[in-house]
Amino acid sequence: MLSRRAELFxxxxxxxxxxILLWLLIPGYITIPRRVPxxxxxxxxxxxxxxxxxxxxxxxxTARAVTAPPPPDSIADDLRFTRPELLRVGALAVVLVTAxxxxxxxxxxxxxxxxxxxxxxxxxAKRPIWGTVIAILxxxxxxxxxxxxxxxxxxxxxxxxxx
Amino acid sequence: MTFLEALAxxxxxxxxxxxxxxxxxxxxxxxxxxxxxxMSATMAVALTLPFTFALTxxxxxxxxxxxxxxxxxxxxxxxxxIKTPGTPASSATAMDGYPLAEQGRAxxxxxxxxxxxxxxxFISNMALILFAAWLASFALNFGPPEMxxxxxxxxxxxAGVSGDSLIKGIVAATLGLILATVGLDFIxxxxxxxxxxxxxxxxxxxxxxxxxxxxxxxxxxxIRNPAAREQRVRALGHAALKWVDFRRSLKSIxxxxxxxxxxxxxxxxxxxxxxxxxxSEARRNSPNRDNFGKGELEGVAAAEAGxxxxxxxxxxxLLALGxxxxxxxxxxIGAFMIHDLTPGPLxxxxxxxxxxxxxxxxxASSVILLVxxxxxxxxxxxxxxxxxxxxxPAVMVLCIFGVYAIxxxxxxxxxMLVMGxxxxxxxxxxxxxxxxxxxxxxxxxxENSFRQALLMSRGSPEIFVRGPITILFWCLTxxxxxxxxRATLRAARLKREAARSAxxxxxxxxx
Numbered sequence: 001m002l003s004r005r006a007e008l009f010x011x012x013x014x015x016x017x018x019x020i021l022l023w024l025l026i027p028g029y030i031t032i033p034r035r036v037p038x039x040x041x042x043x044x045x046x047x048x049x050x051x052x053x054x055x056x057x058x059x060x061x062t063a064r065a066v067t068a069p070p071p072p073d074s075i076a077d078d079l080r081f082t083r084p085e086l087l088r089v090g091a092l093a094v095v096l097v098t099a100x101x102x103x104x105x106x107x108x109x110x111x112x113x114x115x116x117x118x119x120x121x122x123x124x125a126k127r128p129i130w131g132t133v134i135a136i137l138x139x140x141x142x143x144x145x146x147x148x149x150x151x152x153x154x155x156x157x158x159x160x161x162x163x
Numbered sequence: 164m165t166f167l168e169a170l171a172x173x174x175x176x177x178x179x180x181x182x183x184x185x186x187x188x189x190x191x192x193x194x195x196x197x198x199x200x201x202m203s204a205t206m207a208v209a210l211t212l213p214f215t216f217a218l219t220x221x222x223x224x225x226x227x228x229x230x231x232x233x234x235x236x237x238x239x240x241x242x243x244x245i246k247t248p249g250t251p252a253s254s255a256t257a258m259d260g261y262p263l264a265e266q267g268r269a270x271x272x273x274x275x276x277x278x279x280x281x282x283x284x285f286i287s288n289m290a291l292i293l294f295a296a297w298l299a300s301f302a303l304n305f306g307p308p309e310m311x312x313x314x315x316x317x318x319x320x321x322a323g324v325s326g327d328s329l330i331k332g333i334v335a336a337t338l339g340l341i342l343a344t345v346g347l348d349f350i351x352x353x354x355x356x357x358x359x360x361x362x363x364x365x366x367x368x369x370x371x372x373x374x375x376x377x378x379x380x381x382x383x384x385x386i387r388n389p390a391a392r393e394q395r396v397r398a399l400g401h402a403a404l405k406w407v408d409f410r411r412s413l414k415s416i417x418x419x420x421x422x423x424x425x426x427x428x429x430x431x432x433x434x435x436x437x438x439x440x441x442x443s444e445a446r447r448n449s450p451n452r453d454n455f456g457k458g459e460l461e462g463v464a465a466a467e468a469g470x471x472x473x474x475x476x477x478x479x480x481l482l483a484l485g486x487x488x489x490x491x492x493x494x495x496i497g498a499f500m501i502h503d504l505t506p507g508p509l510x511x512x513x514x515x516x517x518x519x520x521x522x523x524x525x526x527a528s529s530v531i532l533l534v535x536x537x538x539x540x541x542x543x544x545x546x547x548x549x550x551x552x553x554x555x556p557a558v559m560v561l562c563i564f565g566v567y568a569i570x571x572x573x574x575x576x577x578x579m580l581v582m583g584x585x586x587x588x589x590x591x592x593x594x595x596x597x598x599x600x601x602x603x604x605x606x607x608x609x610e611n612s613f614r615q616a617l618l619m620s621r622g623s624p625e626i627f628v629r630g631p632i633t634i635l636f637w638c639l640t641x642x643x644x645x646x647x648x649r650a651t652l653r654a655a656r657l658k659r660e661a662a663r664s665a666x667x668x669x670x671x672x673x674x
Contacts, residue, residue, distance in 0.1 A: 001658075001662075002592070002593060006592070010331075010592050014334050021341065025356060029354075029355070029356050029357070029358055030353075030354075030355045030356060031353035031354050031355070032353070033351045033353060036351075037622070038617055038621075038622035040613070040614070040617050040622070041350060041614055041617060041618070041622075043348035043350070043351055043353055043355050046340075046344055046610045046613075047341060047344050047355070047356070050337050050340045050341045050344070051341070053333070053337050054334060054337040054338075054341075057330050057333050057334045057337065058334070060330050061330050061331070061334070064330070068655075068659060068662075069659055069662050069663055069666070070662070071662045071665065071666075079591055079592075081387070085387045085388060088386050088387060089383060089386060089387050092382075092383065092386045096580055099563075100573070100576060100577055100580065103573050103576065104573060108563065108564065108567065111563075112560045112563055112564070115556070115559060115560065115563070116556040116557065116559070116560050117556075119386070119555065119556035119559060120552060120553065120556055122386055123385070123386065123389040123551075123552040123555075124389065124552065125552075126550065126552055127550060127552065127553060130553055131552070131553060131556075134553055134556075134557060135556075138557055138560050138561075139560055139564075142560065142561070142564040143564075145214075146564060146568050149217060150214075150216070150217035150568060151217070152217075152567075152568045152571060153571060154564070154567070154568075155567075155573065
């Protein structure tokens with residue numbers, strides 16, 4: 001069960017998303033042909049219906065958060081990140097974004113080896129030897145499965161290419 | 164193609180070593196994946212999906228169906244051994260399974276779970292074979308207005324039963340619907356929400372989205388708090404089930420299977436309500452009702468029968484109407500799409516041999532599950548002990564390779580990661596993922612049938628009430644909405660009362 005504050009945040013967030021959709025994305029990023037014989041056939045018709053439904057739901061969620069009795073602290077879920085949690089999730093985000101950028105340059109196999117090893121380190125590296133062995137073997141096995149069996153050209157990068 | 168010709172062609176497809184091999188492999192992978200705490204049947208099916216595109220359609224789909232069937236049974240293993248249900252449906256199994264494990268009878272509970280799962284699965288597959296073709300032949304008469312009203316009806320059920328907050332379910336569904344509109348408009352060919360990106364012109368790919376939605380949030384949750392996954396696995400004990408225990412549970416197994424078939428055939432209900440209903444009916448009718456919750460084998464049998472009875476029946480709306488009944492069948496649609504097959508009434512007309520091959524493969528899967536489960540039951544304890552610090556990084560690597568392989572697209576990897584963040588935000592703010600995914604799949608069908616109907620009628624909305632079928636679906640939709648609103652109001656009242664009494668207790672304890 002979320003706290004009143006979190007539910008209020010969710011409601012306002014949904015209103016915000018609906019507003020962005022209705023007044024920013026639909027007018028700016030949906031091309032409507034000059035002649036639409038029936039308004040319901042316009043490409044913007046469904047997105048508008050969805051946007052207004054989302055807005056209504058956001059208002060209802062906000063109203064419920066304001067009017068419903070808040071759950072006591074003992075049963076309300078704590079959504080706050082502790083410092084170590086924040087550090088680990090932040091590090092994961094950095095690793096994944098870097099990996100995405102590195103994929104075409106370094107190649108998928110080497111990138112995935114590093115990603116695996118860094119993720120093992122992030123969780124305390126309780127089994128470093130197993131972690132290292134799997135970090136090396138798993139991407140290689142997947143590479144050979146996808147290239148030799150499935151015929152997929154896995155990106156090899158520009159540094160070290162596999163046979 | 165006549166029924167017998169289609170059946171013979173289907174048999175020829177299934178009676179090949181590849182088909183049986185991939186089906187067995189799927190069951191094995193599913194059982195193992197389901198047995199690992201933190202993995203679920205859903206995640207296992209999603210991760211297997213990219214590997215199917217290198218296979219023939221029938222082998223690929225049978226592989227996934229094997230993972231599905233094995234994963235549902237496998238989910239009962241952590242529920243029994245460490246009280247960590249892999250799926251909400253396995254919670255009912257944990258109610259008696261874990262007390263049995265505490266008494267050193269985990270092996271008996273697992274055996275009962277396996278036998279009741281196989282029987283329920285077989286009954287459910289029979290129901291699929293009996294009803295899917297009949298429903299598909301009926302659905303062949305559906306035009307765009309009938310299809311539109313059917314999808315509206317399906318969406319109301321799915322939004323209503325997918326979580327503890329109806330409004331959050333609808334918000335999740337609207338998110339899925341809006342993402343489904345991305346791409347080129349199918350009437351005018353103009354761009355919608357593509358932001359000028361070429362990769363988005365064909366729409367958002369299903370596979371990266373669903374892998375991002377179901378696998379990545381679990382990885383993020385693990386990295387955030389690795390200690391939460393450390394569990395103590397119970398000893399297996401004596402594995403053989405006594406015949407007398409099995410015989411006295413048979414009635415509950417058959418009742419649970421019937422409940423599962425009925426509830427599975429309705430899109431959106433899913434396995435959890437079925438497992439709990441089957442469990443409560445067994446408790447109500449059992450002479451050992453006082454023992455339920457304390458370690459009763461009949462309780463495990465009933466819960467597993469209700470859970471697995473859904474598995475075949477949930478494919479009825481998928482194969483006959485093209486409407487996924489739950490998350491896993493929504494993922495299985497991805498396998499059909501990869502092989503240019505569209506589930507629905509036309510599949511029975513154009514690819515009858517594949518449909519009948521699937522039916523025969525499903526029947527075989529019940530037997531394979533029995534064999535694989537019986538052999539593997541003694542090693543489950545070690546599977547449940549696989550360290551998560553090695554498992555979750557491996558899942559991430561599998562996700563990256565698998566998602567890339569579908570379309571040879573690095574953009575899809577980015578899409579998966581973004582959807583993973585969206586999925587994690589939904590997870591922590593308690594938004595259900597099922598309506599999101601199902602709305603994403605049904606969205607294009609809903610919009611296209613709506614617009615095709617309006618084109619047919621030249622803009623007249625009367626076409627949506629043009630005959631008995633559309634009127635029937637509108638009536639069912641209204642009935643469903645009324646029932647959902649009543650259930651939601653009742654649940655909200657109970658929640659308010661619980662919050663008030665908890666607040667009172669907290670205030671009293673402070674004073």
